Amino acid sequence: MKKTAILTCLITLLTSYCILAQNKIPEAVDLNDRGVSQIEDKNYEAAIGLFERAIVLQPGYATAHYNLGTAYFHLGRFEKAVPAFQQAVKMSPDFADAYNQLGASYLESGQTEKGSAAFLEALRLKKDDPVILYNLGCAYIRLQDFDKAITFLEKAKLLDENNAEIRMNLGFALGRQKKYREAIGELQKAVSLDPTIDEAQFLLGGLYLQVKEKEKAIAQYAKIKFSNTQLADRLYRAIYNDRILAVSTR
Numbered sequence: 001m002k003k004t005a006i007l008t009c010l011i012t013l014l015t016s017y018c019i020l021a022q023n024k025i026p027e028a029v030d031l032n033d034r035g036v037s038q039i040e041d042k043n044y045e046a047a048i049g050l051f052e053r054a055i056v057l058q059p060g061y062a063t064a065h066y067n068l069g070t071a072y073f074h075l076g077r078f079e080k081a082v083p084a085f086q087q088a089v090k091m092s093p094d095f096a097d098a099y100n101q102l103g104a105s106y107l108e109s110g111q112t113e114k115g116s117a118a119f120l121e122a123l124r125l126k127k128d129d130p131v132i133l134y135n136l137g138c139a140y141i142r143l144q145d146f147d148k149a150i151t152f153l154e155k156a157k158l159l160d161e162n163n164a165e166i167r168m169n170l171g172f173a174l175g176r177q178k179k180y181r182e183a184i185g186e187l188q189k190a191v192s193l194d195p196t197i198d199e200a201q202f203l204l205g206g207l208y209l210q211v212k213e214k215e216k217a218i219a220q221y222a223k224i225k226f227s228n229t230q231l232a233d234r235l236y237r238a239i240y241n242d243r244i245l246a247v248s249t250r
Helices: 026-040 044-057 062-074 078-091 096-108 112-125 130-142 146-159 164-176 180-193 198-210 214-224 229-239
Strands: none
Touching (some): 062 096, 078 096, 096 112, 112 130, 130 146, 164 180, 198 214
């Protein structure tokens, strides 16, 4: 996020799976399916070679393009993932998951507006999908359009009410709109669902400070001071207004 924000919104990928093929050239199908197995074993470079060979045999093979993009995404090579997913949606314009992956790749490469546009297209094709709604909410947080972020994250929450990351980012967006009590409620639910998300504990501590509940903020600091020293230090400084407290040795 920018300096005014507290954390970077996490993007959830519909990603991490590939797609097995049907009714295609048998050799291309075999190469694609072997590539899927390589991705499952986290052998991403080997998978890329297999998908590329499948595409040479059958250039219009949308599934192989999609899987190739997924392999590149896992390697963090988003400049390669983007064109692969673009080819997938070109070959199969109703491929909602490929639009979602394209949006995630754009976001990870810093092209947030293009990412939000791809997520909107995915949502048009696959309505009421909580992952796509969540990713849209994250995109709008990055664009600092918190009204839209809240709209999409609220919809995602209704479909996946026990998802701690949805609750956390909804709480963050509500907090940026100064809806502190609503934000606290969402973050309390997030940490009850998953106490290990240090970012949610940190955000909750910051919101307690906003509503003048310092003791609760201190309690949040205690929850993360060993598991995430960087966030704990930031919260400590917020609590004590950048004053480092001296400890008496007497």
